[in-house]
Amino acid sequence: MDAQQFRSAAHEMIDFIIDYLENIRSRRVLPTVQPGYVRDMIPEAAPERGEPWQAIFQDIERVIMPGVTHWHSPHFHAYFPTGNSWPGILADILSDATGCIGFSWISSPACTDLEVVMMDWLGQLIGLPSQFLACSGGAGGGVIQGTASESTLVALLTAKSKAIKCLKLMDPNVDESQIVGNLMAYASDQSHSSVERAGILGGVRVRLLQTDEFFSLRGETLKLAMEEDRAKGFIPFFVTATLGTTPSCAFDDLSEIGSVCQQFQNVWLHVDAAYAGSAFICDEYRHHSIGLEMADSFNFNPHKWLLVNFDCSAMWLKNANDVVDAFNVDPLYLKHDRQGQAPDYRHWQIPLGRRFRSLKLWFVMRTYGAEGLRAHIRQQIALANEFHQLVAKDDRFEIPVPPAMGLVCFRMKGENSQTEALLKRINDSGRIHIVPAKLRGQFVLRLVVCSRYTESRDIVYAWQEISSQADNLTGQPELL
Numbered sequence: 001m002d003a004q005q006f007r008s009a010a011h012e013m014i015d016f017i018i019d020y021l022e023n024i025r026s027r028r029v030l031p032t033v034q035p036g037y038v039r040d041m042i043p044e045a046a047p048e049r050g051e052p053w054q055a056i057f058q059d060i061e062r063v064i065m066p067g068v069t070h071w072h073s074p075h076f077h078a079y080f081p082t083g084n085s086w087p088g089i090l091a092d093i094l095s096d097a098t099g100c101i102g103f104s105w106i107s108s109p110a111c112t113d114l115e116v117v118m119m120d121w122l123g124q125l126i127g128l129p130s131q132f133l134a135c136s137g138g139a140g141g142g143v144i145q146g147t148a149s150e151s152t153l154v155a156l157l158t159a160k161s162k163a164i165k166c167l168k169l170m171d172p173n174v175d176e177s178q179i180v181g182n183l184m185a186y187a188s189d190q191s192h193s194s195v196e197r198a199g200i201l202g203g204v205r206v207r208l209l210q211t212d213e214f215f216s217l218r219g220e221t222l223k224l225a226m227e228e229d230r231a232k233g234f235i236p237f238f239v240t241a242t243l244g245t246t247p248s249c250a251f252d253d254l255s256e257i258g259s260v261c262q263q264f265q266n267v268w269l270h271v272d273a274a275y276a277g278s279a280f281i282c283d284e285y286r287h288h289s290i291g292l293e294m295a296d297s298f299n300f301n302p303h304k305w306l307l308v309n310f311d312c313s314a315m316w317l318k319n320a321n322d323v324v325d326a327f328n329v330d331p332l333y334l335k336h337d338r339q340g341q342a343p344d345y346r347h348w349q350i351p352l353g354r355r356f357r358s359l360k361l362w363f364v365m366r367t368y369g370a371e372g373l374r375a376h377i378r379q380q381i382a383l384a385n386e387f388h389q390l391v392a393k394d395d396r397f398e399i400p401v402p403p404a405m406g407l408v409c410f411r412m413k414g415e416n417s418q419t420e421a422l423l424k425r426i427n428d429s430g431r432i433h434i435v436p437a438k439l440r441g442q443f444v445l446r447l448v449v450c451s452r453y454t455e456s457r458d459i460v461y462a463w464q465e466i467s468s469q470a471d472n473l474t475g476q477p478e479l480l
Contacts, residue, residue: 001053005053008053009053009057012057013057016057016060017089021072021084021453024070024072024073024074024451024453025073025074025075025453025458027065027070027073028070028430028431029069029070029073029075029076029430029431029432029433030069030427030430030433031066031067031068031069031430032066032430033066033067037066037067038063038067041062041063042059042063069433071450071451072084072450072451072452072453073451073453074451074453074454074455074458075431075432075433075458075461075462076432076433076450076451077432077433077434077446077447077448077449077450077462078433078434078435078446078448078450079435079448079450080246080274080275080304080305080407080448080450081275081304081305081380081406081448081449081450081451082303082304082310082450083302083303083304083305083306083307083308083309083310083312084307084309084451084452085307085308085309085364085367085368085452086367087360087363087364087366087367087368088307088308088309088360088363088364089309090363091309091359091360091362091363091364092309092359092360094356094359095355095356095357095359095360098356100355100356101353101354101355102115102345102353102354102355102356103344103345103346103352103353103354104344104345104346106337106338108356109342110356111354111356111358112342112343112344112345113342114356114358114359114362115142115143115144115345115357115358116134116141116142116342116343118358118361118362118365119133119134119141119142119143119144119314119316119358120133120134120135120142121361121365122142122302122314122361122365123142123314123316125281125365125370125373126277126278126280126281126286126289126300127280127286127289128292128298128316129292129293131293131318132298132316132317132318133316139318139319139320139321140316140317140318140319140320141316141317141320141343142314142315142316142317143315143316143317143320143343143345143348143349144312144313144314144315144354144357144358144361145299145313145314145315145349146311146313146351147194147301147311147313148192148194148272148274148299148300148301148313149192149194149197149198150313150349150350151270151272151297151299151313151315152192152194152195152198152240152270152272152299153194153197153198153201153202153350154297154315154323154348154349154350155238155240155268155270155296155297155299155315156185156198156199156202156204156238156268156270157202157326157327158268158297158317158322158323158326158327159185159237159238159268159270159296160180160183160202160204160237160238160326161322161325161326162266162268162322162325162326163179163183163235163237163238163266163268164176164179164180165325166265166266167179167235167266179235180203180204182233182234182235183204183205183234183235183237183238184204184205184206184207184226184229184234184235184236184237185198185199185204185205185206185207185237185238185239185240186206186207186208186209186222186225186226186236186238186239186240187206187207187208187209187217187239187240187241187242188208188209188210188211188215188216188217188241188242188245188252189208189209189210189211190211190215190217190242190245190246190247190248190250191208191240191242191245191272192242192245192246192272192274195240195272196208204237204238205234207225207229209221209222209225211250211252214250214401215245215247215248215250215401215439216250216251216252216253217241217242217252217253217257218252218253218256218257219253219255219256219257219259219260220256222239222256222257222260223260223263226260226264226267230264236264236267237266237267237268238267238268238270239257239260239261239267239268239269239270240270240271240272241254241257241258241269241270241271241272241295242271242272242273243271243272243273243276243277243288243289244273244274244275244276244277244288244404244405246275246437247409247437247438247439247444247446248401248404248407248409248437248439248444249275249276249404249405249407250401250404251276251288251404253291254271254288254289254290254291254292254294254295255290255291255294256291257269257291258291258292258293258294258295259291259294261294262294268296268297269294269295269296269297270295270296270297270298270299271292271295271297271298271299272299273289273298273299273300274299274300274301274304274313275300275301275304275305275405276288276300276404276405277289277298277299277300277301277314278300278301278302278304278305278306278377279305279377279381279405280300281306281370281373281374281377282374282377282378285405295318296317296318296319296322297315297316297317297318298315298316299313299314299315299316300313300314301313301314302314302360302361302364305377305380305406306364306373306376306377307364307368307373307376307452308360308361308364309360311357312357312360312361317348320343320348323347323348324347324348327346327347327348327349328347376452380406380449380454381405381406381449383406383449383454383455383456383458383459384403384405384406384407384408384447384448384449385403386456386459387403387408387447387449387459387462387463388403388408390459390460390463391408391410391463394467394470396412396413396470396474397410397411397412397413397470398410398411398412398413400439400442400444401439406448406449406450407446407447407448408446408447408448409437409439409444409445409446410444410445410447411442411443411444411445412470412473416441416442416443418473419436419443419444419445420436420443421473422445422466422469422470422473423436423445425469425472425473426445426465426466426469429465429469431461431465432461432462432465432466434446434447447462
């Protein structure tokens with residue numbers, strides 16, 4: 001493919017993308033294919049000779065689209081949102097074209113410098129304490145990771161390295177393996193599974209603590225657990241507080257947890273606000289972040305709810321030197337004469353290479369402005385509240401927790417089996433897609449407002465589908 005052929009193909013692809021997203025509401029949200037379906041639709045080996053673009057283009061609809069779950073459909077209400085916007089797509093096109101692998105400043109100065117500034121822009125937008133921002137002149141700063149899971153792992157490994165160094169300074173003769181064997185990390189029983197996975201990858205224990213009646217981790221629970229473990233010879237070193245849990249969008253009590261962490265020596269506090277953190281651009285939701293000044297690291301995903309395409313997970317550190325000290329490996333071929341004047345982001349992450357992801361933040365924040373981004377968040381929360389009101393009118397259903405942000409949890413009254421059967425009917429129909437959670441043993445359904453295309457009519461459509469499937473189960477039609 002030469003430049004002119006690319007120009008023609010690119011126009012065709014852009015038109016396809018526009019038509020796909022503008023008409024996505026008409027597609028079945030959940031595919032009906034079976035595992036391995038692609039193998040039966042394409043040759044067993046790569047072609048010996050290149051094929052024309054038109055043949056490839058035609059196979060997008062034939063081969064790929066039947067197996068796509070349409071995350072940007074206004075009928076997709078599962079998990080949490082995945083960001084999408086026209087400026088975000090344009091930014092990814094430019095990132096792909098430049099092909100920057102921004103592991104050091106000199107490898108592409110614009111890639112690093114823009115990221116430093118965009119992380120300050122974003123931090124200011126959500127009201128992040130100034131000590132996390134590079135523009136404050138301190139040791140803090142931000143970095144774009146791939147996912148919140150990656151951010152949690154980076155924080156845990158940094159905390160582990162720092163704890164080992166501190167303990168070896170206190171007792172140079174102590175065996176490092178003995179220290180690692182006694183390290184203990186903490187999170188709530190509502191935290192994301194990636195916290196446990198970070199413990200597995202980091203080779204340390206993770207203790208999940210019971211939450212209160214609102215599914216929030218409280219300071220007293222954490223304090224008792226840490227005191228108990230310390231008495232047994234364990235070394236508390238890392239705590240993850242969650243602002244907006246996956247099952248119910250609950251918020252841990254960050255002020256209480258932060259105070260407890262400060263009472264213990266060398267305990268790193270990481271705050272995971274992967275979904276809900278985007279809402280902190282709105283003043284009325286920023287109270288959830290009170291106590292953030294006591295954290296050592298903070299993360300949320302603009303690629304979830306802030307119209308930025310995946311992947312773009314924003315992480316800030318109060319002292320970036322901690323992560324650099326933990327991850328710094330500096331071979332001669334990666335050195336350059338501007339070291340120390342700007343971040344070399346390879347020291348802030350797991351992989352070496354990285355894409356030019358800050359372009360997405362720059363394009364999106366400039367296109368929408370803070371006002372437009374706030375309007376998007378508020379509109380989606382209003383739509384969730386509209387769905388909540390529809391559920392509340394139906395006596396067959398109960399709402400075990402109040403709606404939070406763009407999430408509504410609900411279930412059919414009675415045994416779990418009824419709600420489980422309802423979920424199967426809903427997802428088998430493929431007209432909308434939702435996923436479940438367990439709250440204190442209760443099987444609940446989660447409906448999240450995910451797509452930027454979602455309107456009030458889509459909320460009504462979702463409720464009509466749920467209500468209709470419930471009719472089929474109970475034999476008692478309920479009027480909307």
